[in-house]
Each structure stands twice: as C-alpha cells, then as structure tokens.
Amino acid sequence: MTIVAHLPQRALTLTEEESAAPPAMELTGRRRASPEERALSETIFREFHADPRYHEFVLGCLNCGECTTGCPAARFYDFSPREMLQIAETGDATTLWDALQEKIWACCQCYTCNMRCRFGNDIAGIISVMRELSVSHGVASTRKTLAPFGRSLTLLMTVGTQVSSDMIQPDFFRDWGPFATGSDRAWGVGADIMRRAIPSDVLQTTRSSWEVSVQTSLELFRIYEETGVLDMLRGLDPDLTEMLIDIIEERREEFEEARERFRTELEGMRGPVATFRG
C-alpha cells in the first residue's frame, strides 16, 4: 500500500486532448501504432484470416502452454508461441502490429510447438503466414530485420542456393574462430584451393554452395516469376529486385548463345533440355 501511495497519479480515462494526440509510447515502452500503421495492420489481418491456411493452421487453444514450455526462442526473447496463436485468433490489429515489429522474427521454426500441441495447431506455420504478409506489405520493421539478407537473397534468387563459401568470411564470422571458414590462416593456401581440395567438381566453386547450371537457375527464376515471389520481393526491396532481373536477363542471353554453340550436341535430345527457352 505504501508503495502504491507514492506512485504518480494517473487518470484511468484519457482526456479529450490526450485522445486526440495519444502519447507516443505505451506504458509497456513500445511505440504506439500510427493511424496509417493501424490501417495497414487491419488490412494484414483481413488477408491473414482470408488465407486458406488460417483455417487449417488455427484450430483452437486450450491455453495449456505446452507450446511455450518447449520453445527455444521463448527462453531468450520476449516471445511465446501461445501468444502468437492467441493473437491470430483475436483479430485485434493493435496486438498484431506489436507482434509484427519483432516477435514474429524470434521464432526458430523448429516445429517443437507443433509437435507438442494437443489441438494440432500449426503455430510455426501461423508465424510463417504472418511473416509472408509482413514482407509483401513492406512493413518497415521487416525491411530492417531482413536488411542483412541481401547477399543470400541474391544467391537464392539467381542460382537457388542460400550460401556460398565466399560469404563465410572470417571478418563476418569472427565468433566461429579462425579454422572454420576455409581461411588461408590455417593452411597457407587461399579459399579457392581449399575448395579445389573437395573431391567433387560440382562443389569446388566459391561463388555458390555448388555449381548450378544456367538452365537450372533460369527454371528456378521462372518459378519465382510465375508464383508471385518476385512481386513479393519488390515489397521488401525494389532495388534488389531490379538488380536480380538484370542478372537473369544476362543469363538468358548467355543461355541462348550457348544453345547456338552446342547446337550439334543438343540435337536429338528430348525433354526440358530441348524445349526450355529461358
């Protein structure tokens, strides 16, 4: 009682003036959503509930907490899979907006919560749908969270692998120590020689996880074009998207030139190698 008596007095309802210009920070310390942000959050929620996966993934909640008990992210972040599930069920745009800022990105996608849930909720899937919508609407916090992924997204979109050995540089992975990055500090030769010492020609590249043929990368890009992934990426990073299109255009030209060069060898072959035109 004594402590409460010393707390600053605060009205339980907002004054007219406060309602017109609410404080920038909520009591939790989080920034309050602007009217525009709130409108975007409501749009995202409508799309979320309209997504066919919503009704497949959200099946109810017993509030038992089994999901959170086994969650690795819950041990280190202000994050709970139970909260994510309940936000999905509520339809409250304010709490969804709060979750989109950081919480959805804490999830490890390990599926431990799914495995423990008696109701069969696909909580990892729910979070993935939230993330997808956040990306496609270009939510500012999402652009910031995914800013370090430009290099890996470029690789993924153009050759279809996530990493390359020349990405794993000692300067960026200092916490991995001096021996785990193919560094010449350990063996006295460069990274290119370390890769040549792998006994498979397909793996000896430093620019990708493995050599990917031009036809294969163009087929992959066709998938991205046809399934909306490229448009989605535009919401996240329009400049990167334009750069990717330029890279692929060059590869298409290279592919057509090669088709002319290898015309004799390709004659008589059947299947995609004979018909695919980039």
Place this chain on the structure above:
Amino acid sequence: MLSANEIRKVVQERNQHQKGTGKKVVDVREEMERLEAAGEIVIHRIRPENRPVEVSTLFGWKKRIPTDRLWHHKSCGQCGNIPGYPSSLLWLMNETGRTYLNEPHQTSCTAWNYHGTATSNPVALAAVAARNFHRAYETGHFPLIHCGTSYGDYKEMRKLLVENATVRAKVRDVLGKMGRELVLPEEIVHYSEWVHVMAPEILARQKHTVEGIVATVHEPCHYYKMVPEDAVYDEAIYAGQRPAVPSGILMALGAKVADYSTWYDCCGFGFRHILSEREFSRSFANLRKIRPMVEEAHADVAITSDTGCVTTLDKSQWIGKAHGLPYMLPVLSDVQFAALAMGAHPYKIAQVHWHAASAEALMTKMGIDWKAAKAEFREYLQALKNGQAPELLHPAHGEIETYFAINKGQVLPDEAPAAPAGAGGRSR
C-alpha cells in the same frame, strides 16, 4: 518428453479434437495412388534396381529406402561450409558399390530462406520441390535428400500437392512452361535413412574401433517434428521411443550412445538467427546442448544428421571460451563418423578441417593416424596450388553441363526400367 508414445498420444488427441475439421493424419501415399490412377500425377516408384530395404515409421507404417541408383539432392549449407558432409556420403557410396548422380542441375529446396525470411510462398516452394523431383525422375535415379529441412519441406510439399487441387493445378502449369511434369516420389528419403539401412555393409568394412567412444545424439527437428509420421523408428533403438536415425549407425559401429536431458531441444540454428542474430544461436547451442552433452553425458563427440545442426553446434563453440564455456566438443554428421570408422581420409574425404571444434582427440581415440594424414593433406594442398588436378570421387562434368541439364543418355524409367547409369554416374 517427445517419446514416440507421447507423440502418438498427442496425435490421437488431435484426431479426437479434429473430427469436425477433416484434418487427420493419413498415409499420403495411398492418396497418391488414386491421383496417379486419375492422371493427376506420376509416381516416381522405387524399382528393384534401387535395391530397397524396408523400415518402420512412427505408426508402424512401412517405408522402403532405396540404396542404389540415387540422385543426390545436395544441401546448400553442407556444401557451403561443411563440405566433408556430402563428400563422406559420396565416398561411402563408392566404397559400397552404389551408383548415383551428383549433378549441377539441382536447386536447393529454398526452405532455409523461407523459414528465415518468408520471402516465398507455398506454391513456389511446391514448384521448386516438383522441379527437382522431375529432374531426378527424368534421369532414372531416385532422389536422396541430404538436408533435414529439405526432407521436412518436401514431405510438407508432397502432402500439399496431394491434398490441394488448386496448388496442384498451379504447380502443374508452372512446370509445363519448362517442359516438366508433376512427379512425386513414392518415398521422401533422407540420407541418414540410407546410412541406417546400410549399417551391415558399413560394419563389414569398419577399420577403426569406436567401442571406447561416448557419443551424444542431437536429433534434427525437421527430421521428426515437421511430418512426424514419416520418421523412422525401430524397436531395437531406444525401445522405439526416439527416431532410429542417426543413433542406429552409431550403435551398430559399437559406440556408446549416451543420454542427456535436453535431447529434444533444437540446436539454435533458427534459420534467420544463424546469419543475422548469432547471439541467440551460440547461447542456445552452448547452454542448452553442448554443456549438457559434456557435463551430463561426458561425450567424446556429438553426432547429428542435419546441416544446420552440425553448423550451429560446431561453429558456435569457439566463442564459448569467452563466456566460460570452453568445451570444444567435436561435432560430426553420422556419415562423417561412419566414413572415419571405415578408414576414410580425415582431410581429403571427411574434410574435418572445416569444423571449428577439432576432431583430433576423437580421431586419436579411434586409432586414426591423423598427424600423418594432415601432413599428407598439406602436401596435397601445395600440389593443387602448383596446378595438379584434384582427386575426384566421380567423373567431372563437361562444359555443356555448365549450361544445360542434358539427358546424358538416360531415358525415362517407364520406357526402360533397367537402364544403366549414365555418363555422369560415380566412379572411383
């Protein structure tokens, strides 16, 4: 905690609850047969030349694991930063006389990116899976999936393509634009399942004893938590209460597989976290996995069977000494461990030098003369630097394959069931 009995109970309770939703655990393979009969899909069947071995899954359903004539679906993380993982597998196949293709005509599953950044969608993921499935099919080789996330993702995508006619139609349309058909493999097979059923042949070629070795197993989440009903269980391993892989091969070789309290926890990879928020990955890996493995189980080595798990558990340890966690427990994949036990070169084949936690003490305990092997490898590196051609486990690909996914003389399986391996197959 997450024992097979517990998982079965959870799934049964789900089915009770979900009577009205229509979402049940069903054997998707039965529906595939109906779809093929209706002309909706083609099933890539396991054939006698694939020399299959039968195993059991969570509910006792039978799963056939092909052991020959395989199409390697590589893992981007393995090839990128722990290349001894795939090279050990290729070496084991050569040693046991299995044929395969290791091609540049494969994309990754792209699911690492999806689980990390969400810059994709289910139709795209399903189309990527189906493109790779078709490429394997047109070569007449059965896909063998190296990565646990690819394995989990492909099982999800196979289920999606079977259950959702709209997605199926979209994917078929996209594939049609590149001259491909919708083909689904009879089984989605993880390489660790291949290692598991190959145990007798590996054991017959074992050169180094591992009887004094204490191994702790990290079970990869995407192996048994994404689509639980398809993971392999065996009554002889943990009384059927935990997945049989990769523990089975360790037990067969004679290692002591020791338990620890957090065996069911993930490794801390987190997909996004390992690249941009490694404070989490390394804290989780060291505190929740490596420390219990060392302090509770007194492990000599941690063994796992997925890309992200080897990466996170191994590479997170070096920085641990700054936080009073100076364990440096060697972390290897099951297939690297098996290859070492069979006498593979520790550096040329198992490529243990890409790992942060040294495997030298472990190799000493296994009776491997790693000092001589290391000296030999140093000389080999200098020879490569001076222009010597590298030693390869299979023939190199020609320049034409830099551009084109050529047929290489293979024909579609339905046209010639017993077609021999093409020019891109293995050799010593």
